[in-house]
Amino acid sequence: MQTSSNTAPIDLSVQEVSKHYTNFTAVNRLSLDVPKGSFFSILGPSGCGKTTLLRMIAGFITPDEGDIVIGGKSMRNVAPNRRPVNMVFQHLALFPMMSVGENVGYGLARRGLTKGEISKKADAMLERVGLPGIAGKRIDQLSGGQKQRVAIARSLVLEPTLLLLDEPLGALDLKLREHMKLELKQLQNEVGTTFVYITHDQSEALVMSDRVAVMNKGQFEQVGTPQELYYHPKTAFVAGFVGNSNRLEGVLTNAAEGKTASGLTLALTPTQPASSGATSMFIRPETIALSRQETEIASFANRLPCKVETLFFDGANSTVQVKEVATGTQLHVALPHTGQHSDLVPGETVFIGIRAEHVQAFQG
Amino acid sequence: MNTLTPKRLTLYLLLAPAILWLLLLIILPHVGMGMISFRERIGPGEFAGSLKQYRTFFEEPLYWNTFVRTAVMSLIATIMALVMAFPVAWTIAKVAKGRLKALMLAATLLPFWASELVRTLGWLILLRGSGVIPQFLAFIGVTDQPVELLYHDATILVGLIYSSLLFMLVPLINALETLDDSLIEAAYDLGGNRLNILRKIIIPHAAPGIAAGSIMVFMLTLGNYLTPVVLGGKSSMWFTEQIYTQFITRFNWEQGAAFAFLLLGLSSVLVWLGLKITGQRFADAMRRT
Structure with a gap:
């Protein structure tokens, strides 16, 4: 190519x-x-x-x-x-x-x-x-x-x-x-x-x-x-422009960790060398793992218990909007194409896992 | 079963003024005129059916020549009006924007707020021997002494074009405004030059507008009475003048009516011919007026 x-x-x-x-x-x-x-x-x-x-x-x-x-x-x-x-x-x-x-x-x-x-x-x-x-x-x-x-x-x-x-x-x-x-x-x-x-x-x-x-x-x-x-x-x-992303505004607390405005702490990968200052964090919906069992996401750097808010069914592009329990941060999570989790109902508790390299932070 | 529903009744009522207008002012007088043209006075108050009036027209070279001359001059006036109006219409439709466009459009319309008589008399003031232009030409030394600019064929043409230019301009502006600029850009991008784009893109697009404007101007010019008489004087030899003379001076209504019908026939045939040659459809042209 x-x-x-x-x-x-x-x-x-x-x-x-x-x-x-x-x-x-x-x-x-x-x-x-x-x-x-x-x-x-x-x-x-x-x-x-x-x-x-x-x-x-x-x-x-x-x-x-x-x-x-x-x-x-x-x-x-x-x-x-x-x-x-x-x-x-x-x-x-x-x-x-x-x-x-x-x-x-x-x-x-x-x-x-x-x-x-x-x-x-x-x-x-x-x-x-x-x-x-x-x-x-x-x-x-x-x-x-x-x-x-x-x-x-x-x-x-x-x-x-x-x-x-x-x-x-x-x-x-x-x-x-x-x-x-x-x-x-x-x-x-x-x-x-x-x-x-x-x-x-x-x-x-x-x-x-x-x-x-x-x-x-x-x-x-x-x-x-x-x-x-x-x-x-x-x-x-x-x-933000290419593809869909969850965009979270916050500050860097150190070179590998940020805190969103809503108070959620996330392990992340900065794209520029910096350990403090305002930052925009981007997480693609399809990089977020979703499970009903907490043990399944044990290997992820960020493990967050969430409540299901809304399901957006769109065939292969189906997503679910969840709310982090402690801080109320809203995130879009892609649903697996296999049809797994297609039976989620609003109000249900789920666990999401995000790898640090999938949280991309930009100074701004 | 022929019930008059409220909806139909409304339609008829709305159409009534137009139908009455057509019937009373256009069709009825023409039918009357037609009947008059086909009769001959054989004694005081006595008439008989005859083709004498039409025969007179073809046998008398004066009438025939006036007729041809009127048609040819009207044709020239129409073509010149088209050539003159096209760049102006282009400027208003495509080049000028916003306030300037409104201003230019108003400037073309404004003279028509004054009556045609006043506008024609304006030309008289400018062109007569002791008028503005001959005096000025003599003053700057172009001519030895003021020359009479009235009573020439060119003077008649100037007046005819001036008084009918607006009727060419408006359909042209309408036609050109609907032309998508990207068509011109596309043609230019594909290697077309100005002349070719004008010929292949702009004129074909504006053709119904050109036909509409030309029909309007030709009809108005052919039927114009005031301008040729005032600017051309006795030598104007305009066909409407002949009709006027027959009706008013000679009191020969029969001959006048026949002339009127010949003029109507002539204009219809020429318009039909023009549409045929340029491949335009009458309905398309009429929508643009």
Whole structure:
């Protein structure tokens, strides 16, 4: 997955780029390298500057400082229609006044190809995205998923160095979105084009990407593989934004122990060397062991008797909200997928165990 | 079984003013006019059915020429209004934001608060021999002495375009406002240049608005009486003038009615032809007006 990043040439290099607006800085001295053939996601909440960054790469916005290098060439003063970059827009922006074939052929026609070449290439591309023989259809005759694929085909047919995707799955319903996630990843694998994908949906970023940059307030909090971000977040923001977590605010009492605001003492692993000060502690629901017998959790550093408050049944994502008996601290605990403990009832006493390395503490 | 439910009754009552208006002011006079146009006065108070009025039109070159001239000039005025209104509509719909947009829209509407007569007389003040513009041109030395700028075909065109520009502008603004900016960006991203995007994206999207505006302007221009008479004077040769002359001066209602029907036919045919050539549907265009 990541092996190519050391050897593959860099397709996109963003160098110390900033964009300032009157009242705020959208992108702040940001640098980034994307190796050829990889699927790179920029993940962040709305307003974090990810759209501004993407539009700067596409050329619709000019950076105030820094440079963007695509395929080894500086993009300074290069207009969007002259960049080796194509973009799949948030609402796809398919041309309703043209047929599917004309949409896919639009870019080719601008390059001066003959009619025969255009229709041959467009048909081949449509077949590649799994839509053979629909070139003659109107855009409004397509389903949401088909439109998605036509939009991608329209860009990929130009064989860009870089394909930018601006939350293209946002408008789809959940089932289709799940499906398109896998399809998009597969397509990227097949065509080998470098994808830069922006999204606020962490699941999209984790499932599809080789590498993910978590963006907040115009800067990257952390850049890494999905696994790195999930298991070893570097900042409290990443820990809170990627995946679900129990977040507890408190203070460090020593290098390996913290006390929450509610008075609960937890053995923990600090991510920065510190033995005092305010801290945010993150515990993933699925790292918490749950048992009806206290003896079963004897090996855990943190052993807490709890009362069951609410059950949230959601198939494989079922959780239970428990309340620590002594301090009243509320925690979400994932239920085992085996169906064990599916018979818990509110008010029941259970024991939870948490390893010290699963309590990640961030200074803040 | 034909019971009048309260809901139906409400519908009929709400439609009544519109139906009455159509019937009394549009259909009835036209039926009357049609009947008048197909008769001939054979003696005092005596009439007989005849096609003489229509024959006169085709046999008399003056009428025929005036007719063609009116159509051609209206067509030119429509095209020029479209060309002039498009950039303005684009600016208002896509470039201007917030207060500036409201201000620009108000600025285009404001002149129409004054009556057409007053606006046309305004041109008179500007263009007549002793008017503002000829005096100024003479003053800065462009012409030796003030020249008469009235009573030219160009003057008529200026007046016609001026008085109908708004009717082109409003449907165009409406059409352009519904154009999603990301379509333009997408086309640009895919390698399109300005001219190509205008041709392939913007104009096809705005086509119903363009058709609506053009129909409005063409109809208004073709049927305009005041502007050609005031700005063109005696030499204006506008077809509505012929109708007026027949009805009022000559007191030949039969001939006037026939001319009126010919004008109606001409405008209908030209509008139909225009829609056919540009591949637009009448209903689409009418929704944009």
